Amino acid sequence: MKRKGLFRLLLKGKTAVFIDWANVYGWTNRLDKEVSPHKLYRYLKTYKEIKDIRFYNGLDKHPKSKQFLKKIKQTGFIVITKEVKYIPVSIDTSYFKHLTREIKESLDNIKRLETKDIKAILQILNRKVLRRKCDFDMEIALDCFENLEKYQSYIFFSGDGDFATLYKRLIEAKKQVIVVYAPGHIGREIWEIQRGLFKVNIQNVGL
DSSP: OEETTEEOOOOOSSEEEEEEHHHHHTTHHHHTSOOOHHHHHHHHTTOTTEEEEEEEOOBOSSHHHHHHHHHHHHHTOEEEOOBOEEEEEETTTSTTHHHHHHHHHHHHTOTTSOHHHHHHHHHHHTSEEEEEEOOOHHHHHHHHHHTTTTOSEEEEEOOOGGGHHHHHHHHHTTOEEEEEEOTTOSOHHHHTOOSSEEEEEHHHHTO
């Protein structure tokens, strides 16, 4: 619903908000800008129904990571964090394998490259890289159900398809469930939930 040009949600009662920041930050390229946590917090605080705004984000050893989370706490968010894991993966054996196969096939068709050049490129493709991993699926799900009797409405800032089961369970519990997403960043499993789930394009919020 919109009033005076500002997008407004019709909330059914006491509301909790769950922000999966890694997911939201991933919307940056699609939106051509980063969602401002501070503007987001100010927007959410315009709703008298919203009593709990939770911000989930990993913590690594980089000083900027600590500074960022410090500012987020100062803004007013309830911050839930844990250490980021860096998992070594080989590009040639990970979920990029199909891509490296295509690259190798293309290299075989480029006659002007010398054998030594092809070998050098393949060595690069076979190097192990560190994949940053810090999922909060379990923490978000537990926080929802530990507060099941406390809130009537739940807002999620995440397009992650892994949350489909959580949303369905909340809907079965007669809760209002709202998912805020960016175009191209919402899992098929979420999009296919037709009843009981209200989907909001972040672009309509105007942040």
